[in-house]
Amino acid sequence: MRSPRTTTAALALLFAASALSACGTDSSSASDGDKNVYALLPQGTDQPYGTEYLKAMNAEAEKEGISLTITNSQYDADKQASDCQVAVAAQPDLIILWPAVADTVRPCLERARAADIPVTITNSDVKEEDKSLTAGYSGPDTYGQGVSSAEIMCELADGQDINILQVEGLTGNTTAIDRKAGFEDTIAENCPNVTIVASQPGDWNKDDSQTVTSEMLTATGADNIQGIYAADDTMVAGAIDALSSQGLDVEEMLITSIGNTMLGNPLVVSGLLDGTVFQSSEWDGRNAITLAAKVLAGEELDGDLFMPSVKVTAANASDPEVAPNW
Incomplete structure (x- = not known):
C-alpha cells in the first residue's frame, strides 16, 4: 500500500x-x-x-x-x-x-x-x-487523502467490528478512484474489523449522495450500519441527511470524509462528522x-x-x- x-x-x-x-x-x-x-x-x-x-x-x-x-x-x-x-x-x-x-x-x-x-x-x-x-x-495526494480518512476511521473503530457504507465520487474520475483505493487499501491492512458492506457513487453531489445513502441503508438494513465514509464533504453532508431522515443517531455513527470545506468543517466542530482531510x-x-x-x-x-x-x-x-x- x-x-x-x-x-x-x-x-x-x-x-x-x-x-x-x-x-x-x-x-x-x-x-x-x-x-x-x-x-x-x-x-x-x-x-x-x-x-x-x-x-x-x-x-x-x-x-x-x-x-x-x-x-x-x-x-x-x-x-x-x-x-x-x-x-x-x-x-x-x-x-x-x-x-x-x-x-x-x-x-x-x-x-x-x-x-x-x-x-x-x-x-x-x-x-x-x-x-x-x-x-x-x-x-492533492488523492490516494493519500483516502489513506488519511481511513486512518481516522480505524482509530475511531478501535478494534470493534463495525459495518460501514461508502459514498464514492464521480465514476471514472481519478480523484474518486484514488480516494476509494486509498481508503479501502488502508482499511484492509490496518483495521479489517471495519467492513464496507455497500458502496455507491454520489457524483460529488449532496442530493445524489443523500439518495444513494438512503438506498444503501434500505438494502443493508439501517440498524446494521455503524459508520460511513464519503469521498468528500459535500457528499458526506448528504449522507448525514440520509441518516437523520431514517431516525438514526448521527453522533453515535463513525463518519469520515475529505475536504475540510466550509460545509464540512462546521460538521466536524458540531460532532456530526468525526474527521475529514484538509484540502486547500x-x-x-x-x-x-x-x-x-x-x-x-x-x-x-x-x-x-x-x-x-x-x-x-x-x-x-x-x-x-x-x-x-x-
Missing part, C-alpha cells in the same frame, strides 16, 4: 500562502507576461473551489510573468477535448490540464506532445499509463503555476508536487491553520 505523504516540511509549505490580489475569471488572461499558458479546467467561478483556485492561480501567474488563457469545460469531456484542440492550435508555451474525465484526456496529451507543448497536470492526476505524456503533477484550493491554484514555472524554466522535477493530507478532527478543527477556504 502507498503511504500518505504528509511531512512537517510539506505542512509548512501548505500554509506559506502568498497574498492574493487578482480575481479569477473563466476564459481570461491574467497578465501580459512573456510566457503564454493555457489552463484547461473543468470548473471555475461556477464552483466555490474553482473560485478560490482561480484567484490564487491568477495571482501567482502575475508574479511569474505568465500570461494565462483559462477555459472551463464544466466537467464535459467533449468540451474539454475541444478546448484542448484550440489550445494546441494556439501554440502556447505550456498547457495546464485539470482532467474533466481521466479516461478521455489521452488524445489531448498526444496532440500536445506532437506539437511539442509540455502539459502539466493539476488537481486530479491522469491515469498511470498516461503519465509519461505529462511534464508533472501538482495537487488556494494551495492548488498557486502550485499549478509554481509547477508550470519550473517546467518552463527547464528545472529538473523531483517527483510530484503533493498537497499535504492533514487530518482534521474535533481536536484541531477550530485551529486557524486548517481554516477552510472553499
Whole structure:
C-alpha cells in the first residue's frame, strides 16, 4: 500500500500562502507576461473551489510573468477535448490540464506532445499509463487523502467490528478512484474489523449522495450500519441527511470524509462528522503555476508536487491553520 505523504516540511509549505490580489475569471488572461499558458479546467467561478483556485492561480501567474488563457469545460469531456484542440492550435508555451474525465484526456496529451507543448497536470492526476505524456503533477495526494480518512476511521473503530457504507465520487474520475483505493487499501491492512458492506457513487453531489445513502441503508438494513465514509464533504453532508431522515443517531455513527470545506468543517466542530482531510484550493491554484514555472524554466522535477493530507478532527478543527477556504 502507498503511504500518505504528509511531512512537517510539506505542512509548512501548505500554509506559506502568498497574498492574493487578482480575481479569477473563466476564459481570461491574467497578465501580459512573456510566457503564454493555457489552463484547461473543468470548473471555475461556477464552483466555490474553482473560485478560490482561480484567484490564487491568477495571482501567482502575475508574479511569474505568465500570461494565462483559462477555459472551463464544466466537467464535459467533449468540451474539454475541444478546448484542448484550440489550445494546441494556439501554440502556447505550456498547457495546464485539470482532467474533466481521466479516461478521455489521452488524445489531448498526444496532440500536445506532437506539437511539442509540455502539459502539466493539476488537481486530479491522469491515469498511470498516461503519465509519461505529462511534464508533472501538482495537487492533492488523492490516494493519500483516502489513506488519511481511513486512518481516522480505524482509530475511531478501535478494534470493534463495525459495518460501514461508502459514498464514492464521480465514476471514472481519478480523484474518486484514488480516494476509494486509498481508503479501502488502508482499511484492509490496518483495521479489517471495519467492513464496507455497500458502496455507491454520489457524483460529488449532496442530493445524489443523500439518495444513494438512503438506498444503501434500505438494502443493508439501517440498524446494521455503524459508520460511513464519503469521498468528500459535500457528499458526506448528504449522507448525514440520509441518516437523520431514517431516525438514526448521527453522533453515535463513525463518519469520515475529505475536504475540510466550509460545509464540512462546521460538521466536524458540531460532532456530526468525526474527521475529514484538509484540502486547500488556494494551495492548488498557486502550485499549478509554481509547477508550470519550473517546467518552463527547464528545472529538473523531483517527483510530484503533493498537497499535504492533514487530518482534521474535533481536536484541531477550530485551529486557524486548517481554516477552510472553499
